[in-house]
Amino acid sequence: MKIVEKHALWLRLVHWFNVPLTLLMIWSGVLIYWANGVYPGFFPKAFYRTLDLQQKLAEGMAMHSLIAWLLIVNGIIYLCLLAASGHWREIFPNRKTPAQVVPTLLADLGLIEMPNTGDKFNAMQRLAYTGAIGLGVVAVLSGFAIYKPVQLEWLTDCFAGYEGARLTHFICMLGLSGFIAVHLVQVVRAGWNNFRAMVAGFEVEDER
Amino acid sequence: MNAELKRRSTKSFAVLLLFIIIFIGTWTWLKRQPGVDETPKPFRQVLELNGAIWQALFNPTRLVHSPPPPEKKIPRVNGTLGLSENINPENWRLEVTGDDEDDNSPHLxxxxxDLQALPRTDSNTQLRCVEGWSENMSFAGVKFSxxxxxxxxxxxxxxxLETEDGNYYVxxxxxxMMHPQTLLAYEMNGAPLLPRNGAPLRLVIPTKYGIKNLKQISRIFLSATRPPDFWAERGYDWFAGL
Incomplete structure (x- = not known):
């Protein structure tokens, strides 16, 4: 048995700050969306009723505009340390990624053995983590485009206008929700050793 | 090896547990703070801070660009707060006070x-509701400036600004207010304002959410201190700028 360091302390701190902040951001965003639910299928009345999400536009806006700053600060710290530490090399797609996408996906679905590339994160993880960072950045930008469409009109125009920015922001939320759901399933599947690494920083390897 | 594993594991999970407790505790504390205008005080302070930031960054040369509304489009009416059915444009007066804290200030x-005799401005604009919807509109009236x-x-x-019954005030x-697209409007989409859209005179301020676009104005006053605001008293951001 051998202790192997896996996740740096800064990464764990940023990750665990991100968890409640992101959940509160999505929650307060739904409170706001309720006031003008224009996208068909989102969300059923029972969903709002059960979770007590109705008639809370003002509360949602107050929450959203507080949590947003905390998330932005956390996000900037993450991006700076991601660049400075070189951790980006472990999670951004690299030259090997395209060829590995299909085998990794098939392995994730349990159809074949996971190909061993010797990398800390496989092709699907790289795509998912990089995609989540991208969604976060776009969510912030489209959020500002909705928040100040007159003062930041140039930004709103980048999203083809106010309605485009709202749709983009909503899609980012769905994308991040999807990421979180898949992430949780994968964490459960990967087991205790992997989860402990996100808390304590190390994994235990069997020595052969 | 086992001892170290156990020690590091226990320490880290203890820290995580502490983190969870502190987070839930902080959030619960925040939500339970005494309300200022129906918003827990820390949230209100952040709303005010955000307002101050955007007020400082406000650039009056930034305009709302909007195509004209589709012809014969019936404008959405989202609220009748403060509206009276019995306003007669002939008897209606706009009461204006130059300084609400100075009894000697000019009163009109x-x-x-009188208002229609002032320079007329036609404006295509977009009314954006705090709920999230927006509508292209055209208005005619006198610029507040x-x-x-x-x-x-x-x-x-x-x-x-206040309605006649005083039930709605912003x-x-x-x-x-001095932004070039802020109008005291008496026409909408090419026709005189209808009562439900705010006749005889309404505020059109496209740099703010619709909640500030008071209909059926009866009283306007300038002030050194911030006058009450209906929706800010009900949990919304006072600045409400776009």
Whole structure:
């Protein structure tokens, strides 16, 4: 048995700050969306009723505009340390990624053995983590485009206008929700050793 | 090896548990703080801080660009707060006070004709609701900045506006009121305003959410201190700028 360091302390701190902040951001965003639910299928009345999400536009806006700053600060710290530490090399797609996408996906679905590339994160993880960072950045930008469409009109125009920015922001939320759901399933599947690494920083390897 | 594993594991999970407790505790504490205008105080302070930031960054040369509304489109009516059915445009007067804290400040009592005699501005604009929807509109009226100039009113940091029954009232920072697209409007989409859209006179301020676009204005006053604002008292951001 051998202790192997896996996740740096800064990464764990940023990750665990991100968890409640992101959940509160999505929650307060739904409170706001309720006031003008224009996208068909989102969300059923029972969903709002059960979770007590109705008639809370003002509360949602107050929450959203507080949590947003905390998330932005956390996000900037993450991006700076991601660049400075070189951790980006472990999670951004690299030259090997395209060829590995299909085998990794098939392995994730349990159809074949996971190909061993010797990398800390496989092709699907790289795509998912990089995609989540991208969604976060776009969510912030489209959020500002909705928040100040007159003062930041140039930004709103980048999203083809106010309605485009709202749709983009909503899609980012769905994308991040999807990421979180898949992430949780994968964490459960990967087991205790992997989860402990996100808390304590190390994994235990069997020595052969 | 086992001892170290156990020690590091225990320490880290203890820290995580502490983190969870502190987070839930902080959030619960925040939500339970005494309310200021129906918002727990820390949230209100952040709303005010955000407002101050965007007020400081406010650039009056930034305009709302909007195509004209589709023809014969019936404008959405989202609220009848403060509206009275029995306003007769002939008897209606706009009461204007130059400084609500100074009894000697100029006081005006204006008819609709007085306002229509001032320079007319036509404007295609977009009304954006705090709920999230928006609508292209066109309005005609007098720019608030022209109005202030015509009656030689001294600008003060805030402007308060009220309906006749006093049930709906808003306050707006002077920079946003002096924006070139801020109108005291008497026409909408090419026709005189209808009562439900705010006849005889309404505020059109496209740099703010619709909640500030008071209909059926009866009283306008300038003030050194921030006058009450209906929706800010009900949990919304006072600045409400776009």
């Amino acid at each position: 009592s204006l008819t609709l004709r 022209d109005f202030v100039q015509a009656y030689k009113l001294k600008t003060m940091p805030y402007v308060g 306050s707006v920072d002077i920079e946003s």
